[in-house]
Amino acid sequence: MEHLHQSIKNGETVVDLETILQHKNGQLLDVEATLSPLMDHDGRTIGITGICRDISARKQA
Structure with a gap:
């Protein structure tokens, strides 16, 4: 994670x-995630934004 x-x-x-x-x-859910930095006007990372999608059905198949 680090x-x-x-x-x-x-x-x-x-x-x-x-x-x-x-x-x-x-x-418990199997998920696929996309994580992106959230930047300020100076280009510094001030947070993380993410989207998670449930892929449990795909994993079971």
Whole structure:
């Protein structure tokens, strides 16, 4: 995880990261994530934005 955070801090976008997340109801979901740095006007990374997609059905197939 530290490697991912460092890559994003360096301005890189992480694409097609597969991981498992826990839904608030306790169910585990296979997800694919895209993480991108959120930059200020000076080009400094001030946060991370991400999109996660449930790929559980695809993994089961």
